[in-house]
Amino acid sequence: MDYLKKTFRWFGPEFGVTLADIRQLGVEGIVAACQKVPLGEVWPVETIAALKSEIEAQGMEWSVVESVNIHTAIKYGLPERDLYIANYIQTLKNLAENGIYNVCYNFMQLIDWTRTDLDFVLPTGASVLRYSPISAAAFDLFILNRENAKGSYPEEAYTKAKAYFDGLSKEQKKKLEESILAGMPGSKKLIALEDFKANHAKVLKISKQQLQDNLSYFLNAIIPEAEKIGVRMAVHPDDPPFSVFGVPRIVSNYEEIKFLLECCPSPSNGLTFCSGSLGASANNDLVKIIDDFGDKIHFIHLRNVARSDDGSFYEADHLGGSVPMDKVMEAIIKQQHKRNENGNGIVRIPLRPDHGHVLLDDKKRQNEFYAGYSLIGRAIGLAQLSGLEKGVRLGLNI
Known part of the structure; x- marks a missing residue:
């Protein structure tokens, strides 16, 4: 065969x-x-x-x-x-x-x-793609600013996401945003955050x-x-x-x-x-x-x-x-x-x-x-x- x-x-x-x-x-x-x-x-x-x-x-x-x-x-x-x-x-x-x-x-x-880190370094030195629910929640809550998002997370998850986001530098916050907005294979152009927000608002109604x-x-x-x-x-x-x-x-x-x-x-x-x-x-x-x-x-x-x-x-x-x-x-x-x-x-x-x-x-x-x-x-x-x-x-x- x-x-x-x-x-x-x-x-x-x-x-x-x-x-x-x-x-x-x-x-x-x-x-x-x-x-x-x-x-x-x-x-x-x-x-x-x-x-x-x-x-x-x-x-x-x-x-x-x-x-x-x-x-x-x-x-x-x-x-x-x-x-x-x-x-x-x-x-x-x-x-x-x-x-x-x-x-x-x-x-x-x-x-x-969706990935929250496009360059996660392993102990070997190689880098890989990674998804973290806390990082994703931080993006949702504090970058995307989804309406009523806080209510969709358990209190513990919200607290962890806020502490994580507050601990990021300006550059790290930008890297998180860019990692998520890069999820369109075949294009080097990031999705504009405002376009993402507008599209996201439409999807939430369906x-x-x-x-x-x-x-x-x-x-x-x-x-x-x-x-x-x-x-x-x-x-x-x-x-x-x-x-x-x-x-x-x-x-x-x-x-x-x-x-x-x-x-x-x-x-x-x-x-x-x-x-x-x-x-x-x-x-x-x-x-x-x-x-x-x-x-x-x-x-x-x-x-x-x-x-x-x-x-x-x-x-x-x-x-x-x-x-x-x-x-x-x-x-x-x-x-x-x-x-x-x-x-x-x-x-x-x-x-x-x-x-x-x-x-x-x-x-x-x-x-x-x-x-x-x-x-x-x-x-x-x-x-x-x-x-x-x-x-x-x-x-x-x-």
Whole structure:
């Protein structure tokens, strides 16, 4: 049985990593997007073809689109959402015309992920991404100044957040703000705080049920069209998988994944399994999610997180941390075996190492990378995961 298809995310040469660099790692495919097309507009066939040709010129394929981002009008259920849904469908058709059929997307509000420290230094000297609930609360309470935010925190958490914030220098407060406002992969431009505040105020008026209804509306509009052209849509889980700044989550656990897959049943309606996003909550049984929804997994992100009892986590070594990566890999390979036996789904599921430590020579060009997307750290992760996969296969004899 064939191995998982090894891929690597690429944002473009201006982010410190070239396609030639990636080619030396032995990967087959690139995970990329037409990032310069404005949000909500149709990706032109010519733009897609040009990026595909650029990738193929380096001997690799464009394996997965990550991401075709969703306009806020769709997420918030605004009257103009049908226009943006029509544009989205046309983009999918243009991708299929270029032979690209795997599309990762997310339905997260405000930003794509939230971290409070983009340069948390480990005892080894490598730096990683970290999330602290106290730091996040401090941002919410004293920088974002969310209305009635104090009432959403236990007294002890509020006291700790205030003491933490009061102890920060002006520069440290700015660093916290910038760390949170950097959560849009593929852009070096921080979200303006005032724009964040305005968007945040809108989101707070939308209930979790309404957000789920908006997701269902979107899926029931695009999935039938995607199925006709063979495009596989793969939703990425919310990161982190719990409410931040008072905003509800709708793709963060077993029941929410079940809802989105069942609201529009189709081979084209699937999941990006992200061990790091889901693994940031001890309540998520990652193996059960793979076992029960395995036939819907169209794309895989593997990374590890080290969780603490206080709700904080940092991005650990790919084979370290709190995620049982050996059990996760075993469950994925068993799912492959099942697909191989019944002919249902693609056996060579695309996989990429997600995020990586900043270490060695990458420290010299750290400012070039998008946070989490160093070259050497991800290369180490890919090597670790490849070795783990081979070892698990030998143990299973499949």
